[in-house]
Amino acid sequence: MVERNAIIRLDILSEEEAWGLFKRKVGDGVEQGDFHKWQGRWLRSARGIDQQVYTCVRWSYDYLDNVETQRFFLYCCLFPEDYEIEIEQMMWYCFGAGVFVNVETIEDERCRTRRIVNKLKASSLLLQGESPDFIKMHDIVRDVAISIVSPCVAVGNRSHHDELFMVRAGKGLTEWPRMESGITKAAAGYTAISLMNNDIQKLPAADGLLESSSSGRLRTLLLQKYFKSELEIPNTFFGGVIKSLTTLDLSKNDIIGPSSLSPIQCLTNLRTLNLGGCTGLQQEISVLGSLKQLVILRPSGCNLERLPPDMAQLTKLRLLDLSNNEGLIIPPNVISSWSHLEELYLFGSFCEWEKVQGITTGEEQRAAASLAELKSLHGLTTLQVMVEVKNSSKSLPDGFVFHDQKRFFIVMYGDDANGTMNYYGGDWFSNSPVKGLVFKNLPAQTTKVVCSNQLQRTQVLELYDCKGVRSIMEELDDKMGFNCLEALTICGCNEVEYLWPTHPISIIAKSSQLAVFTNLEKSHIESMQVLKGIICPAAGPLPLESLAKLKHLHVLRCPGLLNIVTPNLYPSLQKLETLNVIDRYSLEEIFHFEGILSDDHHQSSRTSSSSNCAQLWFIRIFEFCISTEIDKHMEWLPSPSREFSCPKYPSPIKLPKFEKHLFMPKFKLPFLISRCFQFREA
DSSP, X not given: OOOOOOOOOOOOOOHHHHHHHHXXXXXXXXXXXXXXXXXXXXXXXXXXXXXXXXXXXXXXXXXXXXXXHHHHHHHGGGSXXXXXXXXXXXXXXXXXXXXXXXXXXXXXXXXXXXXXXXXXXXXXXXXXXXXXXXXXXXXXXXXXXXXXXXTTSOGGGSTTOOXXXXXXXXXXXXXXXXXXXXXXXXXXXXXXXXXXXXXXXXXOSSOHHHHTTTTTTOOEEEOOOOTTSEEEOOTTTTGXXXXXXXXXEOOSOEEESTTSSGGGGGOTTOOEEEXXXXXXXXXXXXXXXXXXXXXXXXXXXXXXXBOOGGGGGOTTOOEEEOTTOTTOBOOTTSGGGOTXXXXXXXXXXXXXXXXXXXXXXXXXXXXXXXXXXXXXXXXXXXXXXXXXXXXXXXXXXXXXXXXXXXXXXXXXXXXXXXXXXXXXXXXXXXXXXXXXXXXXXXBHHHHHXXXXXXXGGOSEEEEESOBTOOOHHXXXXXXXXXXXXXXXXXXXXXXXXXXXXXXXXXXXXXXXXXXXXXXXXXXXXXXXXXXXXXXXXXXXXXXXXXXXXXXXXXXXXXXXXXXXXXXXXXXXXXXXXXXEEEOSSOOOEEEOOTTTOOHHHHHHHHHHOTTXXXXXXXXXXXXXXXXXXXXXXXXXXXXXXXXXXXXXXXXXXEEEOOOGGGXXXXXXXXXXXXXXXXXXXX
């Protein structure tokens, strides 16, 4: 049976319905004696609840400690009811509208935004969204916020701000709205208008709504997500707000017309412009060169083919998102002109750095931007970039390293790296301080060049189909034990026999017994054809604290792997929570301990590893096709478990019976077995 969610609309009960419900819950006694006289008083009290709630929310708003926090709260009501509001998007709007004062950088603005969000959540004026990067506003709280910024509210009740909003977001409008009934142009003077998530097909050539703000008050205009319509912008649409408008969002629209973007070139004071997901802009993007006050610009996912040289005039840019414009070309000397740029996002976009075309007067002519231009941006703190590497490491500039980035995500791949664009989705990168490196189809020499400069600061490392890499620790060693890494993915590197050392740890770490991978939390290992084990048996026991934070281990389709958890790995798995194993080939045991541990290691296990695997709560086994038992140290376990298409596997599930010195706790965890056709009982 397929589970479905049903949406049931709840309306306000009438007086008769409310009293009937009250009687059913309290009993028939309410009809007897003087108690019946209480009915009218109860109903009058219930009708007063709305006013009490409004007063409570308004009181919380009035006692917010500063005008910045109040204005931020009010800007949250510009989104539709029950909307998942992206915190980063709120930052863009507030920056454009000048909500924050005394902030010098985009990162300062982002930190200020996060602090205010936490304060508003603590005051119950905002709710946590589905993920940490999103927030929500309760519909009652939103109604209060809208009432505060309504033109109908007396000036004395607007607290210490001058905000006046028109909010018609998500109302299903098909035509441009008229002025609110009873509101004169002089009384309106909106500072923000939100018409997002509607179906308006054409904006008016001249409109009283925008003319009402011709005195220079309208700062924010949100017209994004007209999903069912093609949006046409008349040339005269912005005539009344040329000087005042500082924030414009047209994202996720199919903008049409002979001059789709031409009307916005008159907005010379625009600071924030979001065009993400707009189509039909290839020939019109050059008009952006006239918007010289732009600080935040997002033409991501617009199918842009080439940036015009005029974009070099946007010298005040601090945040530029050109991601997901596959095949984009950036001309030479454009990037270097953005001298104030702090954040640059190019993932899924421009990648042919150093591209040359033809020969002019005996010399190659550069047709695209160079990596050296990035190094000229001294204020750059965030970089998300892809680099197509040709001729091994020769296309990398000397000293390819970025020392000052708080966040970076660099994807480097070889000429025939098919599918590189699909390896990484980028969800974790948007607002987190992550530093990541991804290598796809590159020789070991190239990975060494980059890793030698960047690895000591890298938190996420991913290797796909890299040739010549035989041992991660020895060939990419950063001399610090990879102790900054939090996530490691290795896929298709078919010369790697052991992920971690092929020699004893004591040789690599010398006398210091350096712990390795002390901050690693997630490891994903897949399609490694000659992989024999995670840790080489010759390496001996790992130093204390090695892999001590590893929570999630995924091992998929490694045909040469015989077992996963070995004696020298087991004592380090103190925090392991999930183990996911998919194997069609030769895996004989998941947990293997027999005859390997030394007496010294036994004693160490007793004294320092008594809580090993105590956090383990989920094991998933998928596609085992071996004809021997999964583990010959099994005991029956009446645990919550599920089995799919495993006709020969015994039920209930059997789990390892470990020797006493290993202190493996009694498993009480979900144990998922799937498509294991050839299991047989031990």
